[in-house]
Amino acid sequence: MTSLAPRVVLVTRQTEFDRLLATHATRGQAAFFLETRGQSLDTLETQRDRQNTAVTQAKQAVPDDWTITQVLRDDLDRFLFTQDDIVIAIGQDGLVANLAKYLGGQPVIGVTPDPDQTEGVLTPLSADILPNLLPRVAHGDIDLQRRTMVEAHLDDGQKLSALNELFIGHRSHQSARYEVQFEEQVEFQSSSGVIVSTGTGLTGWARSIMTATHHQVDFTPDDQRAVFFAREPWPSRTTGNKLNFGEVDNNKSVNLTSRMNEGGVIFADGIEQDFLRFNWGIQAQIAISERTLNLVQHI
Numbered sequence: 001m002t003s004l005a006p007r008v009v010l011v012t013r014q015t016e017f018d019r020l021l022a023t024h025a026t027r028g029q030a031a032f033f034l035e036t037r038g039q040s041l042d043t044l045e046t047q048r049d050r051q052n053t054a055v056t057q058a059k060q061a062v063p064d065d066w067t068i069t070q071v072l073r074d075d076l077d078r079f080l081f082t083q084d085d086i087v088i089a090i091g092q093d094g095l096v097a098n099l100a101k102y103l104g105g106q107p108v109i110g111v112t113p114d115p116d117q118t119e120g121v122l123t124p125l126s127a128d129i130l131p132n133l134l135p136r137v138a139h140g141d142i143d144l145q146r147r148t149m150v151e152a153h154l155d156d157g158q159k160l161s162a163l164n165e166l167f168i169g170h171r172s173h174q175s176a177r178y179e180v181q182f183e184e185q186v187e188f189q190s191s192s193g194v195i196v197s198t199g200t201g202l203t204g205w206a207r208s209i210m211t212a213t214h215h216q217v218d219f220t221p222d223d224q225r226a227v228f229f230a231r232e233p234w235p236s237r238t239t240g241n242k243l244n245f246g247e248v249d250n251n252k253s254v255n256l257t258s259r260m261n262e263g264g265v266i267f268a269d270g271i272e273q274d275f276l277r278f279n280w281g282i283q284a285q286i287a288i289s290e291r292t293l294n295l296v297q298h299i
Contacts, residue, residue: 061130162268164201169193
């Protein structure tokens with residue numbers, strides 16, 4: 001941190017209550033829509049209220065001589081972070097994963113507004129500790145967990161990083177066609193796409209893939225390692241399915257060359273609208289990223 005007063009950036013996502021309200025215009029109409037389906041709006045309203053309370057607490061915890069701004073998850077691809085920002089993510093664990101690729105080493109405080117609605121892996125903290133925690137973060141008097149990220153490097157210079165996983169494939173349900181190269185092996189494949197997962201991602205999408213494929217790996221979120229899976233590679237006269245799994249580290253990457261005329265994409269952590277085009281002839285190297293998610297640890 002510099003001698004300038006820090007800026008706190010509050011990151012949230014629109015609640016399910018607010019999304020329903022935007023669709024149905026009034027609370028009464030939203031409630032009627034759910035009630036006709038045997039559901040209640042009350043739970044969603046409670047979740048909205050708890051998030052608003054946590055946001056209010058966070059704002060009140062910021063010292064008067066600091067600056068503060070708030071950004072929604074859907075606007076992250078248009079928001080410019082600065083190096084001296086302190087980021088507070090208020091929501092479920094997935095919000096931190098969505099946020100990570102837009103950062104460049106800033107400390108992230110993960111706050112849960114409702115412990116019953118999250119695993120608390122990336123958002124383990126309560127908003128009521130922020131008044132004591134924020135000054136410590138500003139002075140660097142805290143422990144950070146530096147969670148490993150992966151990054152796709154295209155041969156045209158574009159990059160995209162991820163905290164949980166990168167998806168390389170077709171934007172629709174069509175088969176993805178590509179050439180994969182790992183270590184000394186090369187194979188042309190047609191599959192449902194390739195997932196490259198970090199240690200953080202092993203508890204998410206990758207976990208279901210490991211269950212289905214019986215490929216098991218176990219490393220921690222701060223290990224400089226990742227793993228790739230080809231999803232359902234189809235064996236045929238021209239395509240193979242042997243190069244379907246491998247571990248990436250600081251000395252090994254996995255390389256893919258697109259054989260899709262259109263619709264090929266690479267996206268990170270489930271944010272499909274922010275993607276790299278991966279069409280015919282484009283080459284992508286997937287490797288361990290130089291950046292990490294710097295998650296503030298519980299005090």
